[in-house]
Amino acid sequence: MREPVDVRRTRILAVVHARGAVKVSALASELEVSMVTLRRDVEELARTGMLRRGHGVVRPMGDTGPTTPVPAARSGEPVGAGAAVGLVVPERHSYLYETLHGARTALEEAGARITLHIAPQMAGAERPQVERALAAGVRGLLIAPRWRSAAGEEADYGWLAEVGVPTVMMERRPRSGSVLHAMDTVCSDHWYGIHLAVDHLVSLGHRRLVLAARNDSPTARSIRAAFAEIAAARPEVEEWSVVLSSPNAGPGEPGTLEEAPDLTAHLRERRVTGAVLHGDEDALMLVQRMTENGIGVPRDCSVVAYDDVVAALASTSLTAVSPPRAEIGRAAAELLLYRLGQPAGTTGPVRRTELLPRLEVRGSTRALPGPAD
The missing domain is CATH 3.40.50.2300 (Response regulator)
Incomplete structure (x- = not known):
C-alpha cells in the first residue's frame, strides 16, 4: 500500500530530529523512497519552516552545525530556556508518530528542547536510546517501547524503573503489580x-x-x-x-x-x-x-x-x-512537564490516565438485512 504523504513526512522529521544533519541520499535510502519524492517532501517541509535544507543535507530548524547539549536543569526549575526532554519511539510506526506530534506541541509551547530517539525494530532497542538521551542530559523522558512480546516487555521493566529522571509512558500500560506499576502512564482505553x-x-x-x-x-x-x-x-x-x-x-x-x-x-x-x-x-x-x-x-x-x-x-x-493519538501525546507531555515543575523531592500520586477512543462511522458497515429483505 502506498504510504500517505503526511506519514512519510512525519518519518522524515523523526529521523532528522533524531540525528541532526542527514544526507538527502542517505535519507532516501533509509526511508525507501525515491530521490525525487524525498526532495519534494524536503522542499515542502523547509518551506513550512519544519526543517532546514542545505547542499545535499537537511537539518532540524535552528541547527546550523554541531552543538553542545544544554545542561540538565535541577528538578523544580522552570522547564523552558532550552531544557531537554527525551522522546523515545519505535521506527516506522505511524500510529505512534501522531502521538509524538501531540507531545511535541505541548513541549515546544513550554519552551522545552526536544531530543528525539528512534528505536530500531529489534528486541531491546529502547535501552541504548534511553542511555544516549540520559548521557546528553535530558531532564525527563516520554517513551513508547515497541514490546512485540510480553516476555520482551517484562525484560525491560528492571532498567526502566531505574532511569533516574521523571518518565511518562505513552500508549503502554505495564503489568499490574510489576515494578513499573507505579510509573506515570497515558494510554487509550x-x-x-x-x-x-x-x-x-x-x-x-x-x-x-x-x-x-x-x-x-x-x-x-x-x-x-x-x-x-x-x-x-x-x-x-x-x-x-x-x-x-x-x-x-x-x-x-x-x-x-x-x-x-x-x-x-x-x-x-x-x-x-x-x-x-x-x-x-x-x-x-x-x-x-x-x-x-x-x-x-x-x-x-x-x-x-x-x-x-x-x-x-x-x-x-x-x-x-x-x-486519540495526538491527545495521548499532549497529555503525556503535560504530565511530564508537571513532574518536572515540582520541587526537588516532591512526588505526589502516580497517574495512570486513560483517554477514550471514538467510533467514526463510514461506509463499511450496514444493518444486517432481515428475512423480508
Whole structure:
C-alpha cells in the first residue's frame, strides 16, 4: 500500500530530529523512497519552516552545525530556556508518530528542547536510546517501547524503573503489580474501543463476529483480550473468533505459533457477517482480498477497522475505532512537564490516565438485512 504523504513526512522529521544533519541520499535510502519524492517532501517541509535544507543535507530548524547539549536543569526549575526532554519511539510506526506530534506541541509551547530517539525494530532497542538521551542530559523522558512480546516487555521493566529522571509512558500500560506499576502512564482505553466496535456491529443485527488482529504489540494484546471478554459477555453474539490478521503481524511471543488463516474462507465457514480488523493497513489489505474473493463490504460483511490512521482512504471508507493519538501525546507531555515543575523531592500520586477512543462511522458497515429483505 502506498504510504500517505503526511506519514512519510512525519518519518522524515523523526529521523532528522533524531540525528541532526542527514544526507538527502542517505535519507532516501533509509526511508525507501525515491530521490525525487524525498526532495519534494524536503522542499515542502523547509518551506513550512519544519526543517532546514542545505547542499545535499537537511537539518532540524535552528541547527546550523554541531552543538553542545544544554545542561540538565535541577528538578523544580522552570522547564523552558532550552531544557531537554527525551522522546523515545519505535521506527516506522505511524500510529505512534501522531502521538509524538501531540507531545511535541505541548513541549515546544513550554519552551522545552526536544531530543528525539528512534528505536530500531529489534528486541531491546529502547535501552541504548534511553542511555544516549540520559548521557546528553535530558531532564525527563516520554517513551513508547515497541514490546512485540510480553516476555520482551517484562525484560525491560528492571532498567526502566531505574532511569533516574521523571518518565511518562505513552500508549503502554505495564503489568499490574510489576515494578513499573507505579510509573506515570497515558494510554487509550482499548477495552472501550473494542466495546464501541462490537456494540456497533451488534446494534446493526450482526451476531457472528470475528476479530482479525495483530499480535505483536501491547495494543494488539489489549485488543485481543478485550474482544474475547466483550464478545463472550454479549448474549446477542452467537459465535465469535480471534485470528491473526496477516502472516507478518505476529506472533510476538517466543515459542508460540499462530498462523494467519485465509480470512475469506474463515468468514464463509463461520458465516461471519461482522468483522473487526486491526490495524489499518492490514484492514485495507484484508478488505481488498475479501472483495477479490466475492465477499462484498458491507453487502456481505460489515467491517470496523481499529486505528483509523488510513482507514478513511479505502475505496469504501472504513468505519473505524479512532484512538486519540495526538491527545495521548499532549497529555503525556503535560504530565511530564508537571513532574518536572515540582520541587526537588516532591512526588505526589502516580497517574495512570486513560483517554477514550471514538467510533467514526463510514461506509463499511450496514444493518444486517432481515428475512423480508
